[in-house]
Amino acid sequence: MANTHNRSLELEVTVISGEDLRINDRPIKNNAFVTVKADSGGSLSSLQDSTKPDVQSESYPYWDEKLHVDLPAGSRYVVVEVCRRSSAAVDKLVGTAWIPVSDFVGDYTPENYLHFLSYRLRDAQGQRNGIVNISVRVITSSYKGTAASSSSSSSPSVPKFGIPVDREKTGGTVTGMPVWYPNQWKS
Template sequence: MYHSLEITILNAENLHMNKNLIKKNAFVSLQFDSSNEICYSTKEISEECGGVSCPSWNEKFIIEVPLNAMFIIADVKCKSSWGNIRSVGMARIPVSDLYVQDQVQFLSYRLWDNKVRRNGVINISVRVKGLENSSPATGIPVVEDVPLLL
């Protein structure tokens, strides 16, 4: 079983790489703490976002969160001018923060670089889609009241 969440990666603020503000060539990958695989990834921003010094994605994902997951890890990465991809900031988002039924939440999380220094903020929105079964439900069928014939 799993929970379905609609997560929108909005933007990031104050991202730096080598003491320079990151305005383009950035993307976000999402994975669960219970898995080493990257589950979802935004498109790479190839242009500056209208003169604003923050990468903006505004990408929506419907993700299936396993019941044993405690965190969703958002990793902001950037492609350098040499073509290398580096992680510039990571946030561990507690899954328990995300479960508010019938409501859209706008949340911000501090990003930390690989030297455990603050490196910006990521902004997301979340809406709970529901609890889903990965296998069909089983049980006793309901029978209408049928009068007994004696």
């Protein structure tokens, strides 16, 4: 995959669930929602997307919602905020996770790779306050094409894997995985 830090990217962030969410050290009752936005050179982007509030799952909410976020060139983090909406329509911050872009964008990550990630949330005082579970995919033109045609085809797109052959040109490192053969260590 080419270096993607020099151009704007589109992310598909699926907010899956939360775990052990609390306000003032008490489990939240309902109405938790998630907002996802990108940092834009040190400041947060005004472009963001949010889930609908989960009305039933108490401190273990389940959203399973796909959000789309533009990641400007040079962004270093994606910020995930979990909040609770009260009956007075006032949002109370539950916790925030600052996710490094390097966790899902890199030279050896296949195009359209789906990353499943879990992050510790921190409340406004920096204390641990639950976990958020997400998946992230960098949307490329080839994925958009297969997503549009997926209604006519039942087989999903398979990412292409590759290892650079010329290390001097790419500056890459090849890594391997040990292969164990039956009875390898018997005398």
